[in-house]
Amino acid sequence: MKVTGAVLPFLPFCQRLLPSRLAGLSLALLKATALEIAILAGHLLLYPSGITQERRTPAPALPTDGAAQLPTEAKPPVVLLHGFIDNRSVFVLLRRSLAQHGRQQIESLNYSPLTCDIRTAAELFSRHIEEVCERTGAPQVDVVGHSLGGLIARYYVQRLGGDTRVRTLVTLGTPHSGTRVVPLANAHPIVRQMRPGSPVLEELTRPAPGCRTHFVSFWSDLDHVMVPVEAACIDHPDLTAENVRVTGIGHLALPVHPAVANGIRQVLDTARPGEPSAGRAGGLTVA
Template sequence: MKVTRAVSPLLPLCQRLLPGRIAGLSLALLKATALEIAILAGHLLLYPTGITPERRPAPNPPGTPTDLTDSTDTGTRTGTDTRKGTGTGIDGTPDTTRLPTPTRPPVVLLHGFIDNRSVFVMLRRSLAQHGRQQIESLNYSPLTCDIRTAAELLGRHIEEICERTGRHEVDIVGHSLGGLIARYYVQCLGGDVRVRTLVTLGTPHSGTRVVPLMNAHPIVRQMRPGSGVLDELCQPAPHCRTRFVSFWSDLDQLMDPLETACIEHPDLLVQNVRVSGIGHLALPVHPAVAAGIRQALDAEETEARPAAARPAAHADGLTVA
């Protein structure tokens, strides 16, 4: 990655001063930090573009088959025309010969603390280029002070999306706090009926102890170990149908301890994916992580989930730097 070359003059000095293993970790940390700074600078420029809610596509007109979706709010098509025949819109006659379209559910992107939908510019472009026709980014207020309230709002948004698109389920990708809000909706508010797959990126599932001075904010206190919200997420969930995929980074500066970004719950179908070489801000931006997210969303269930509890699965690591 080009942004990491800025630290190259420091590499020989670090290698001389530090033992091999520590030096390797320090070099990786330097590279990740340089990348985080570059991403932060770019995100600050894009931040104003994501303050306002995105424009929603018009709902399907009455009589439109619910399994046919040939447009997206991103304005990107997959390149395959799902309409066949000559009477398609020009003369106003109904199209009676349509090819089936992919049955992939809409993807809902949910940002983190004091952020907005602009953080997903690169990810949604990647998803659209690889065939996702319906992608929506939701903003919740930076003044939000309760994860439970935000989860209820998310539930109303998802009901509206399902009604508008004619789909029964959605996939969610949540970064940081966004993943925790989505998980609360799925586990505690019956959202597993609507959410097929939930992908979380750097989400403090077990609570993070970083930056104690931030405890003045109520929602930060809810992200601390032992909070009431996290205790609720530890309760049994034997009938939860949603599949969880959690990406966590071994250089995430906002997760303390690092493993807090893993989901450990005996009743949930979970895959934890370790990412090496990048920090917290890079998780929704890096192309290698985007490829992992696409793979997670496109994964097909090859066998029915057994009635008994299934432990979390730890996937192979993903090295991106």
């Protein structure tokens, strides 16, 4: 799957100044940076709309007219979990894409921007998942977590028994092995927990035999928040996991880009407990 953007008007000029390989990298970085800035501007406009928790709606009622229904496989609810200093508004486009392709139960959870501990956030997330399952009658859910949200969801699955509730966990730009970006940000305790070798990340390297959740990590080669970029990959011998490389976009674009949304839909529509998803075939390329 490949998506190409419009050619920049100064492409020929840049190609004359730089060697072709370096020019290609520089132009890709330039386009990714421009896209990140545009997404950030749009997200700042939407941010106020996502500050409050969304209204919970009951599960769709079953038909009562007695008409025969063709057997269909119910899709689990999808729970979306945002990243650091963010809120549910980051998922506006992804949510619309999922809804347009048959997901009737989609919910976003806001956690406090004052959250200082991944373990505490994971415990609160556990209660939310139980409430979703009770309200919808679904035994399991699928989860999509962006950045820190993916790490909170992974801790819940691995360390708090969440693998009984989470069928598939999709992470977008999540620092699974820790990121070294912006050392000065260490003043915030939750940032320290996202550093390589932190006690929280060390817990996630411990054995997790029999974990039933299927993990899929989308990571980008131009993710400026992941240092190194491979930090967003999952590498654990006990987990059923795959890493999908995304090229040409940055950290903020991961929950927004239509090609990534298409990849997420493929993963959620094909993943089964204990089975690899179709996302492994061919991967995902966004240029």
